[in-house]
Amino acid sequence: MPLLEVRDLTVVFERKGEKPFTAVDHVSFDVEPGQTVGLVGESGCGKSVTSLAIMGLLPRRGARVSGSVQYEGVNLLSLSDREMRDRRGRDLGMVFQDPLSSLNPVIPIGVQVTEVLERHQGMPRKKAMLEAAELLDKVGIPDPTRRLTEYPHQLSGGMRQRALIAIALACRPRLLIADEPTTALDVTIQAQILALLKELVRDLGTALVMITHDLGVVAGLCDEVNVLYGGRVVEKAHRHDLFAAPRHPYTHGLLASIPRLDAPRGEKLNPIRGSVADNIPWAEGCAFAPRCPNKLDVCVQVTPEQEDIGAGRLLRCHNPVQPPVSEEVSV
Amino acid sequence: MLRYTIRRLIQLVGVVLVLSLLLFAWLRALPGGPVSALLGERSTPESREALTKQLGLDQPIFVQYFKFLGRALSGDFGVSTGVQPGDAALDIFLQRFPATLELSFLAIVIAIAVGIPLGYMAAKRRGGWFDNISVGGSLLGVAVPVFFLAYVLKDVLSSALGLPTEGRQDAIDATRVTGFFVLDGVITQEWDAALNALEHLILPAIALATIPFAVVFRITRAAVLDVLDEDFVRTAESKGLTAPTIRRRHVLRNAMLPVVTTIGLQTGALLAGAVLTEKVFSFAGVGQALAIGFERRDYPVLLLLIIMATIVYVVVNLLVDLSYALIDPRIRTR
Numbered sequence: 001m002p003l004l005e006v007r008d009l010t011v012v013f014e015r016k017g018e019k020p021f022t023a024v025d026h027v028s029f030d031v032e033p034g035q036t037v038g039l040v041g042e043s044g045c046g047k048s049v050t051s052l053a054i055m056g057l058l059p060r061r062g063a064r065v066s067g068s069v070q071y072e073g074v075n076l077l078s079l080s081d082r083e084m085r086d087r088r089g090r091d092l093g094m095v096f097q098d099p100l101s102s103l104n105p106v107i108p109i110g111v112q113v114t115e116v117l118e119r120h121q122g123m124p125r126k127k128a129m130l131e132a133a134e135l136l137d138k139v140g141i142p143d144p145t146r147r148l149t150e151y152p153h154q155l156s157g158g159m160r161q162r163a164l165i166a167i168a169l170a171c172r173p174r175l176l177i178a179d180e181p182t183t184a185l186d187v188t189i190q191a192q193i194l195a196l197l198k199e200l201v202r203d204l205g206t207a208l209v210m211i212t213h214d215l216g217v218v219a220g221l222c223d224e225v226n227v228l229y230g231g232r233v234v235e236k237a238h239r240h241d242l243f244a245a246p247r248h249p250y251t252h253g254l255l256a257s258i259p260r261l262d263a264p265r266g267e268k269l270n271p272i273r274g275s276v277a278d279n280i281p282w283a284e285g286c287a288f289a290p291r292c293p294n295k296l297d298v299c300v301q302v303t304p305e306q307e308d309i310g311a312g313r314l315l316r317c318h319n320p321v322q323p324p325v326s327e328e329v330s331v
Numbered sequence: 332m333l334r335y336t337i338r339r340l341i342q343l344v345g346v347v348l349v350l351s352l353l354l355f356a357w358l359r360a361l362p363g364g365p366v367s368a369l370l371g372e373r374s375t376p377e378s379r380e381a382l383t384k385q386l387g388l389d390q391p392i393f394v395q396y397f398k399f400l401g402r403a404l405s406g407d408f409g410v411s412t413g414v415q416p417g418d419a420a421l422d423i424f425l426q427r428f429p430a431t432l433e434l435s436f437l438a439i440v441i442a443i444a445v446g447i448p449l450g451y452m453a454a455k456r457r458g459g460w461f462d463n464i465s466v467g468g469s470l471l472g473v474a475v476p477v478f479f480l481a482y483v484l485k486d487v488l489s490s491a492l493g494l495p496t497e498g499r500q501d502a503i504d505a506t507r508v509t510g511f512f513v514l515d516g517v518i519t520q521e522w523d524a525a526l527n528a529l530e531h532l533i534l535p536a537i538a539l540a541t542i543p544f545a546v547v548f549r550i551t552r553a554a555v556l557d558v559l560d561e562d563f564v565r566t567a568e569s570k571g572l573t574a575p576t577i578r579r580r581h582v583l584r585n586a587m588l589p590v591v592t593t594i595g596l597q598t599g600a601l602l603a604g605a606v607l608t609e610k611v612f613s614f615a616g617v618g619q620a621l622a623i624g625f626e627r628r629d630y631p632v633l634l635l636l637i638i639m640a641t642i643v644y645v646v647v648n649l650l651v652d653l654s655y656a657l658i659d660p661r662i663r664t665r
Contacts, residue, residue, distance in 0.1 A: 057568055088571030096569075101562040104581050106659055115580070116570040151660040167570065 001073070002030035003207050004054070004175055008067035011049050015062060023049040025231035025282060026067065029224075033174065036201060036208040038222035038239075040215065040254075044276045046231040047211045051177045053077075054209075055094055056084040071175070090120040093168030097180040099160035103152035109136075110148030113167050120171045135166040140196060158189035162196065169200060176201065177209045182217065194220055215254060219243060227251045230279050230287030233306070236314040245323035247309065249294045252321045286318065294319045332656065336649065343645050350641055351634065355396050358630050364388070365412040368627040386412070399634075408635040413627025414620050420631040423620060424639055429510035430499055431609070431616035433528075435601035437536040442543035443594060450551025450590075451583065457556060465548065472545030481538040481611040489534055497613045500528045535612040539605050543597035550593045554586035561585070587658055595651030602647065603640035 011024040024046040031037045039047040052058050053065050056076060069076040071091065076084065088094075096102040104112060113135060114128035123131065129148065136144035139162040152160055161181060168176055178197065182190040198221055201208045210222055218225055218239065225242050227235040227250065235248035246252040253272035274291040281287065282303055289299040296319050306316045366382050367374065383389050387398065402409070408420040415423055453462040485496045495501065500512050505524035508515045513532070516525025558564060559582060567581045602617075609618035617636055624633040656663045 055569055057565060085571045085573065088569055090571060094566075094569040096562060096566060098562060102566045104563040104567070104585065105661060106584055107580060108660075111580075115572060115576065119570065119572055119576070153661050164566070167566075 002070075003033045003035075003072065004031040004209075005070040006030070006050075006054065006067070007070070009050060009053060009069060010066045011046070011053050011058065012064045012066075013062060014064060020064075023231055024053065027226075027228070027231070027233055028067075029226050029233065029236065031175065031207045031209060034201070034205045034207055035224065036198075036210060036222050038218045038225040039209060039211045039228060040213065040218055040225055041228035042213055042276060045228040047228050048179055050228075051094070051179050051209065051211055055088060055092060055177065056081075057088075057094075086120075089116045089168075089173070090171045091173050091175065093171070093173040093176045095161070095164050095168045095176065095178045095181045098184045099157060099164050100152060100184075102164055103160055105152055108149050108151055109155070109163055113148070113163070113170060116167055116170045132166075132170075135170055136163065139163070139166045139169075139200070140192075141166075157185050158192060161185060161189075161193050165193075165196065165200070169204065169206065172204060173206065175207045175209065177211070179211045180213070182212075182214070197221070215243075215258060227254075230276070230282060232282060232287070232316065233314065234288065234316045236312075238312060241311060241313060247313070247315050247320040247323065248317050249292045249319075249321055250288050253291075253293075286316075294321065332653070336653065339645075339649050339652075343642065346645065347638055347641060351400075351638055352396060354634055354637055355399065356392065358628075358633055359392060361628065363628050365628045365630055368413055368629075369416070409631030411629055411632045413629030414623045414632045420635040423632055424617070424635055426510065427615060427617050427620050428639070430512075430614065431602060431605065431618060433511050433513060434532055434535055434539060434605065434609070434614065434616060435598065437532050438539035438601055438605075439543055439594065439598050441536060441540040442547050442597065445540075446544045446547030447551050447583075447590065450548045451555050451578070451586075453548070454552045454555035454559065462552075466552070469545040469548045472541045472548075475541065477538060477541070477607045478611060480541060481535070481608055484534045484538050485611060494534050495527075495531050496534060497531075499531050499615055500524065501531075503527060531614075535605075535608050535614050538611070539601060539608045543594070543601065546593055546597060547590060551586065551590050554589045555582060558582050558585045584658070588655065591654055591658065592651055595647055595654075599644040599647040602643045 007028050008026045009024055009028070010022065010026055013021045013023055027046070027050055029037065029039075039050060041047050049058070053063075054069050054076065056079070058065060060081075065077060067077070071087075076087070079087070103109070110129060110132055113132035114123070114125060117123045117128040117131055118125065132148055133144040136147055141147050141159055141162050147155065147159075147163075152163075155163065161184075165181075181197070182193050185193060194217060197208065197210075200206065208221075210217065212218060222239050225237060225239055226233050227242075227248060229248075229250050235242070235246070235251050237247075242251065243255065246255050250272070256270045257272055259269055272291055273293075278290040279287045280290060280300065285298075285300040285302060286292070286304050289295050292299065294317075298318050302318070304316045304318050306314050309315050365386060366379050366388065370378060370382065387395060390398075399409070406421060408424075410416075411418045411420055411423055449465055453465045456462050488494070489496045503524055505512070505521055505528075506515065506519045508518050512528035513525050516522060516528060563585075564577065564581055567577045572581075605616065606618040606622050608614070609616045610622045613619070617640070620632060621636055623629070624636065
């Protein structure tokens, strides 16, 4: 049985006097215990909203969430606010994008780690402090006892993100959601944080939902990849299959747009044309059609359905990219 | 931190010196003067001249000023000519300042006790009916003139609640220790005296609290709204912390910085003398002395009270600045 089973998750933002906006549109995916699953897409594709909906962190007013999120067989969406509070931090942990703004600036790091232990494991402050020092040590923060008494502004960016990872994993949740955890860090630190995440989820057996726009992160970390566009999953595949033979033109475009060091000097970059603003509603066809190089007439007339194309792959496209014929594609 | 405090206190000395000179000149530029105020309609030129000489007002203004400074350094700020004629100005201040302090303290406590919780609740229910009503109410609190509200409290509410409207205490036998009447009653265990003094404080304190309440409420609401949008509040939620922990430790703790500033400024303003409120409730504090002092051109008392108000204001603001360091570690380590 999957650890997490997301079915037809839909999030509609409603504001008085404005047209309702569907940020997440019937998204379904599974996460097996210990597995790392990527949610990939550009800004505004609904990946962050998906994670917030799973965590129950969307505002109660103005956001209508439907579908189901089964965690070990319990639909998280049907839980009360109180029951959800009991699970957050204990069963599900989350790491956010900007480590500086995600830590409380006026209380010591130690309290920010121990409060989650005190809350969910009823640990007394002293014991929690020892445990917190151990946690900081585990995420690679040197001199953890001293760091516990320090404030976020006294830590470097990478250390802050390590501290946040320690907080999210403090109660050994079975699922960790990481929402672009490396975006705000510089490149060398990015690699360290990714390596740390990879090691921790392996050692603890934690399942990881990795939300990113960075295909490099996907390549290094994820088992399964869901590519989101306009709030829907347009392609789902194992990492190797996805990189070897992207079938959706959007996925293909994402891969083709990565600049390559071995490309001849002066060769032009290869971006996806247009922007998310060009989308058409899914009800009228394929949202990606206005930007798609493979566009057919049918693409703006009929909404493409999600099809199973074998080998655990799902695809939502009228005119997919043809797979290269038995050719090794290196990533 | 210590060097900073000392520097600020030295600055204060400069401010007081310049201010006293300005005040000295300005008070004497006012029409009328202590002589006509003291002697009234029936004065003769001779008696006026005699009194002028007696008060030293016939000397050049700079001579008067330096004489004043010299005496002030030894604690002599002159003798009242109008508020309590014959009493030393310093005694008048020392006698009345505890009254104002007591009143301001209660007023600021009311403002904080009502303003902060209400501000937090309004922010949590942004755009809801509770928010709209309390924002409207706070506007009213700022807009209604104190003298109007004070009279409404005095004439309407006092009889309904059975609260006194005049003075600091009824003529009951009470021992004086500190000059704070409520505190005195508690120290000497004269509970009826303490209660009586407290009853006298309630209505003027409410009148005085309206503006600080409204300001504290609005600043709290705005600060909480800002903090609620912060990422670390989302992190706190993602840890599954209970609502009270998030409110206390993560939201209010961060929202307090602007609120503390506001409370400091408001306290300073109240301590400088609640002229209107004290006048309406015949409350024998600094504000009342200022009002009477202006009516009767009591130069020594006015000079001292205004200088003291300045010192209190600057010191309160210094305390506020120092308290930032307690609230925000980013300031502490700088």
